[in-house]
Amino acid sequence: MLRYILIIASIITLTLTSCRNDFNFETSTGELRFSRDTVYLDTVFTNTSSSTYTLKVYNKSNKNISIPSLQLEKGEASNYRLMVDGMPGKVFQNVELLAKDSLFVFIEVTSDVAQANPTDFLYTDRILFGTGVATQKVELVTLIQDAYFIYPKRTQNPDNSYTYEGINLGVDEEGNPITIYGMELDENDPINGNELVWNNTKPYVVYGYAVVPPTKTLTVEAGARIHFHAESGLIVANNASLVVNGEPSQTEALENEVIFEGDRLETEYSEVPGQWGTVWLTQGSHSNSLKNLTLKNAVIGLYVNGNDGSNTTTTTLDNVQIYNCTNYGIYATTGFMTGQNVVVNNCGQASFAGSFGGSYDFTHCTFANYWAKPNQNSVQLDDYDGSATYELVQANFKNCIIYGSTNFGLKLNQVNTSFNYQFENCLIKFADFSNQFTNDPLYDFDDSNHYLNCLIATNNSINNPDFKDADNNELIIGEDSAAKGAANFNYSSGTFDILNNSRTNPSDIGAYNFIIFE
Template sequence: MRNFIILFIVGLAVSFSSCRQDFEFKASTGDLFFSRDTVYLDTVFSNIGSSTYTLKVYNKSDKDIKIPTIKLGKPDSKYRMTVDGMTGENNRIFHDVELLAKDSMYIFIEVTADVASANPTDFLYTDQIQFDSGENFQKVELVTLIQDAYFLYPKRFDDGTTETLPIGDDEVYGFYLDENDPINGNEYVWGNDKPYVVYGYAAVPNGKTLNVQPGARVHFHADSGLIIGNGGSLKVNGQVSNTAALENEVIFEGDRLEPGFSDVPGQWLTVWLTDGSTNNEINHLTIKNAVVGLLIDHNDGTTTTIKNTQIYNSSNIGIWAKTAKISGENIVINYAGDAALACTLGGSYDFRHCTFNNNWSSSRQVAVLVDNYYTDPQTNQQVAYDLNQADFKNCIIFGSNQVELLLNKGSDATKQFNYSFSKCQIRFNNTNNQFTNNPLYAFINDTNEIIKNGDPDFFDIANNKLVIGADSDAKNFGVNVGVPNDILGNPRNGVFDLGAYNSIVFPQD
């Protein structure tokens, strides 16, 4: 009897299921809903693929539907899409797409277009995703700004290899700039008529100078950078800007233009002033999102001058100097994985009216590191160099950790370790007394020269706005050190606030 009941129930279930209409899809009636009516794909460079963008399509009805066609409006569209994981015909046309009642699906969209395809008046490239036709026609607009650029990259040879640069005993993916490039013209002058996009290392060889003009925009691809070789020079000729567009500032950053990448560290490598590079001059340069902003390696005894320069969001170090010689004024560095400024292996440094801040979220980062040695991994012995000078005048050295200044002197007493901090504000909370008996930090308690801790009253650290407010402890603490204007070109007029900016009254919230 029990087996009979079980068989009866199973048979009844089968008979009911044979009558269901679960998979009888009705034609779409044009009642689809979309997560947006226009998909704006952020600015891309000509012929460089975009990120992937998402559109969600909803069937809010009680019926399972079949959409006869989903397609891009232009038959030769530069857009590509997938619909719920399907590629369709060349990622452009899809037939009989099924969508269950009260369900949704994703459409993923990308674009690769050249500037010639865009509207010549506004450089917008547009298309539509079209759903069905006739009375049931629906659409979602697609809009992308295409930006033309100069593209700099290694040559590819007939045998399939690509151009490389010798670096010591190794080679890196890179190339020498060309004075007579058939497409770009003179690559030793970077102007402001359109951006530059660099793949690999662009190199300046002996006897050549790279001149970067006011308003130039340079974008480095992942694992790319700029090398100034032995006997080569870099001249960055930025100027004060009059608007928030920074029209005269030179900007070096990555080549991902989407807003989500605007503050992502480590997108490209570095600007490397190698051993032997000469007479480097940098003015009004902003460097963003590198591994190391500026890597300054020995040079040839000439002084590298850095003025009115900002370096933000370096995954390793903002300025990394190794036995270098630097004169810096009105420099601002914020956020770095290890150090905002690292003056290592000795050298000679003079910094005036600089703001070195590091709010990187770790316990090991510092704003400023100064040392004169390294430990040879083969012998485990120190190799020391002379620190001839490391002078900081009217500077702010601050950050989120208790101690933002580290001084490391090697054990070789024959090597010099000369440094001074005059009229500076320094974050230095010796909470564990680890520096109490260290003679290198005896100066830190001289209240005539040092503001220990206090509040710089930065406007907006998270967004790299390190101007100080009217309530800053750094206000009017400095003296005249020969830097008459702040980083924005404002005259100091006999009032010498610490750091790169004159203090201001912040707007009310």
């Protein structure tokens, strides 16, 4: 046995000895190759860290080399940060790279807008590889965007820890307080000034939940851009209001529209669901008016919790688009809501849910749902336990499209005998291939009390809306759409579609006039 061990040890020794010359390194002479000559880091907000970007460095020669210096041109003063071979820093010496091998350089940046070029707000630097005439360079470029930052205040404790401002939402089943990370908006904030008017001079970035206090109104001006951090959102308190005053835009830049979205500005995050929480219109909020607003990438886009008790509309939506929500686009519980030119798509459970009863009236809306997984719906209605408190007072849909990638665009759950709903001149997806709802009176599409002049899509070919690109939230209809010319013009006369085009007679079902696709 000892003899075999000695043989194995001898083989290992010979192998290591014979390979020793492979680990001799020569100084790099400027023959490195790079995955890119310039690394463009996407736009970041001032003093906010970017994502991590990757540069790959290749040694295509047959020699092992040592890069004598790998550093940021601005050295330790640079706002960029590197990680090379797992080591963070800004200046590295004698970085070894084997023949025909490569290494990764990871790059991040955090910079103040004041340190960017004042003419174009670009912050730049270079990564230098080597020294002297053999130095090679890779450019680094990022756009720094100034913003208003809204975040909870903090106080330092005696043990040097911090206590952050929070919002009390009541108590749980065990009587423990429910507190979330957030703060009330201040009319006289020492940094931001009047936080109850969000303007378009620069974006707003919200950390935690911003609360509109009782008796106050948050006004969002045309062209405003609002970015919510993860687990953040907006709460409109009892007896408070939200007014979004977006206007129709003239260009694809959507210069007049208001946009609510997450705070990740990289292109790959532009359509990712669930990046932030919700806009919550709480019980007792009133006079909420949202015009020309695009809201996307939330958990719940718009959460309408109850009403002000007056049996009148407390929330009005006009030219509102909501996309990419992991749960609901609009989740209304006993809400009193009206909407026109509302477009919702790509939501994990439903694009619109009128739950626990309420009162809803929608005209020329498009409730689509092309979420990638099954079992979602476009529209859901229920009256919970059927008690008078949760009566479905009305749910009127006029000239609306209710369609999606699953078989059933519509889901109804009635308990009380008083369950008031009507769909008039609507296009509805309802493909009951197994006839499970044949005898269910809720889906009797011949009942004119509930379904008047409706087009029922019983498969993907019959009464297809011919969306331009539903998977990418392009829900304008084409000239082959079953919705073309099928609307009730009594609800269209004198109105404009969501793109601000006048509706003519005959008019089209949904939020868009049809176009001829190129």
